[in-house]
Amino acid sequence: MLRLAVATNAETLARIEEPLAERGIEAKYVPTTERAQPLSEPLAEERFDVGFVYPPRLMEGGVADTLLDVPWVNDREAILRSRNKAGAIARLERAGVPTPESVYVSNPAAESELRAAFERFDPPVVVKPNSATRGVGIAKAHDLDSFLGICEYLDIVHDYRAADDRSFLVQEFLPDARDFRAMIVDGEYAGAVERRLPESDRKAGRWKHNVHRGAVATGVELAPARRRLAEEAARELGIEWLGVDLLVSGDRAVVNETNARPTVDEATKYEPGFYDRLAALIRRTATD
Numbered sequence: 001m002l003r004l005a006v007a008t009n010a011e012t013l014a015r016i017e018e019p020l021a022e023r024g025i026e027a028k029y030v031p032t033t034e035r036a037q038p039l040s041e042p043l044a045e046e047r048f049d050v051g052f053v054y055p056p057r058l059m060e061g062g063v064a065d066t067l068l069d070v071p072w073v074n075d076r077e078a079i080l081r082s083r084n085k086a087g088a089i090a091r092l093e094r095a096g097v098p099t100p101e102s103v104y105v106s107n108p109a110a111e112s113e114l115r116a117a118f119e120r121f122d123p124p125v126v127v128k129p130n131s132a133t134r135g136v137g138i139a140k141a142h143d144l145d146s147f148l149g150i151c152e153y154l155d156i157v158h159d160y161r162a163a164d165d166r167s168f169l170v171q172e173f174l175p176d177a178r179d180f181r182a183m184i185v186d187g188e189y190a191g192a193v194e195r196r197l198p199e200s201d202r203k204a205g206r207w208k209h210n211v212h213r214g215a216v217a218t219g220v221e222l223a224p225a226r227r228r229l230a231e232e233a234a235r236e237l238g239i240e241w242l243g244v245d246l247l248v249s250g251d252r253a254v255v256n257e258t259n260a261r262p263t264v265d266e267a268t269k270y271e272p273g274f275y276d277r278l279a280a281l282i283r284r285t286a287t288d
Contacts, residue, residue: 002286005030005048005068007055012264016278019267023279032064033057043067050286053241053261054079073285074260078239082260083131086169088237089255095236097229098254100171100247104130107166108155111148117170118147127151130167133259138208140173177249179209182222182230183262183270184242185277189227191270193217211263219269226253233258240281 002025006013009029017027030044032055037043043064051072055061061076082088086104093099103117118125118141127150129137141147147170154168182192195209195217209215222230230244233255243262247254267274 001026002050002283003046003048004028004282005044005051005070007032007051007053007061007064008261010263015264015266016275019275020279020282023275025279025282027052030064030068032060037063037067039063039067050282052282056261071285071288073282074239074241078237079260081237082239082242082258083133085128085130085257086167088258089169092233092236092255095232097233097236098252100126100174100254100256102172103170105151105168105170107168109151114148114151115144118144121170121172123147124173126169126171126173127154128169128171129154129165130169131165174247174249174252174254177247179215179256180220180222180226180246180248181217181259181262182227182244182246183274184230184234184240184244185274186240186281187231187234188277189222189231189271190274190277192220192222192226192230193265193269194220217265217269219265229253229255241278 004027051070053074054072089099124142127139179195183190195215234242243259245257247256
């Protein structure tokens with residue numbers, strides 16, 4: 001059996017464990033956070049052949065990377081390319097991949113800079129931390145005063161000197177956009193879900209379709225053009241295992257974000273052969 005070190009003990013591990021075991025891969029959780037690790041001792045008693053995926057905290061990841069000494073499905077560089085939302089959007093934009101109109105703000109920025117950023121858009125605008133996940137910290141501003149108020153709150157947060165990333169994005173708001181997560185395995189489309197808030201939440205004014213905030217992910221058949229868009233995004237970022245978030249508003253589709261540590265959903269929501277392709281990617285990573 002090939003031994004796979006999984007850095008996160010969440011839904012993904014529970015879902016991939018049995019299907020991978022059927023394909024000769026033993027997936028086991030190896031904690032990298034919330035522990036006191038003697039640096040002269042191994043991180044785990046067992047030896048592993050490959051890791052999945054590089055740990056979410058980069059400092060802990062550096063320790064785990066050294067002590068486990070395994071190749072990773074999505075290594076540190078892949079995680080950083082995806083997590084840096086502005087960097088990923090800039091890379092995709094240069095390659096001609098459609099993305100939302102965006103302005104990158106490196107804090108602290110003068111009010112004149114912020115005002116100019118806001119005035120590039122027809123409000124409302126979306127304000128989004130550059131490297132947060134799960135929809136954390138994303139806000140919508142309908143006017144300049146509200147926008148500057150959000151920026152002031154970010155100033156307070158970023159004033160803490162240990163803050164790792166002091167930047168954020170200002171983006172156009174796409175009204176009534178449908179939110180899709182396409183899964184890319186080994187560079188190819190492997191299925192998609194549509195994330196949608198319950199009708200009662202939408203009527204109450206909620207608009208962020210994150211599963212961690214109550215949205216429901218439903219398996220969907222993504223149109224061929226949308227599939228190619230997701231594949232193109234993964235190819236331009238050079239990441240073989242990737243969740244690609246698409247916003248579709250009318251006839252327009254854009255790559256909104258990418259996630260190099262995507263949660264695996266139920267197998268019924270993916271294309272046939274999903275786990276065969278994932279197992280093949282893991283095996284190739286182990287031998288490269």
